[in-house]
Amino acid sequence: MEILISLLITAISLLIIAQLPIGVEVDNFWKALVAAIxxxxxxxxxxxILVFLSIPLTILTLGLFLLVVNAIVFGLAAALVSGFRLRYGFWSALFGSICLSFINGVLSNFVG
Structure with a gap:
């Protein structure tokens, strides 16, 4: 049950992010749900795997490189799901992943 709630929260977060002017586009709720999965x-x-391979860069940047790893995963999800696009490429993925973390956290606190 918690997995379903988490997927719904992520899908709703993606729809909210699509309304922000950062270049993340989601066609509809079903595409957002597939993207969340x-x-x-x-x-x-x-x-x-990416975190393990990037340990030296993560240490060198005091953990900031993990933002890039999150952006890579966000971009991969956009590349794999039709109807989920990044208008500005890497920058949309970076800002989208940051917003996704923040909005997921806020929505998760509301759900409990």
Whole structure:
């Protein structure tokens, strides 16, 4: 049940982010839900590998490189889901991933 709530929160967060002027575009709720599922799978499978491979850069930048890793995963999700686009490429992915983390946190606190 918690997974379904998490997916719904992420889908709603993506729809909110699509309304911000940062270049993230989502066609409709169903595309946002598919993007949330793909994003969850990528976070489970690809992100740990990227984090492991980027440990030296993460240490060198005092953890800021993890923002880039999150942007890469966000961009991969956009590349894999039709109807989920990044107008400005990497910058949209970077700002989108930051906004997604923030909005997911706020919505999760409301849900409890």
């Amino acid at each position: 793909v994003f969850g799978i990528l976070n489970a499978l690809v992100k740990p």
